[in-house]
Amino acid sequence: MKRGEGRGFFQKVxxxxxxxxxxxxxxxxxYLPHIFFLFLxxxxxxxxxxxxxxxxxxxxxxxxxxxxxxADYTTLKAEYMLSGKQSEVAEKVKDRxxxxxxxxxxxxxxxxxxx
Numbered sequence: 001m002k003r004g005e006g007r008g009f010f011q012k013v014x015x016x017x018x019x020x021x022x023x024x025x026x027x028x029x030x031y032l033p034h035i036f037f038l039f040l041x042x043x044x045x046x047x048x049x050x051x052x053x054x055x056x057x058x059x060x061x062x063x064x065x066x067x068x069x070x071a072d073y074t075t076l077k078a079e080y081m082l083s084g085k086q087s088e089v090a091e092k093v094k095d096r097x098x099x100x101x102x103x104x105x106x107x108x109x110x111x112x113x114x115x
Contacts, residue, residue, distance in 0.1 A: 082088060090100045 072090075
């Protein structure tokens with residue numbers, strides 16, 4: 001055997017096909033539509049795999065983002081509820097000279113005749 005003969009992948013495939021007699025009469029062209037169809041199916045399968053992986057990554061990222069926003073919402077809501085209490089409001093406006101009334105609120109009643 002000469003140097004470089006039969007060592008390459010394609011040379012081995014060619015020897016294998018030649019042993020079976022498949023290439024005795026040339027390349028079998030009648031199988032080309034089937035080969036192209038299988039090639040197209042393989043491309044669609046690969047593309048679909050890439051698309052689904054990308055979609056899964058996006059869904060996971062969005063779920064994490066929603067969880068962060070939910071935590072922020074809960075924190076802000078708790079702070080808002082605390083800042084709306086009467087004792088908190090009274091403490092904040094004390095610097096401006098306002099103070100809490102010691103008398104309970106009373107209701108103003110207006111008759112319909114007066115209005």
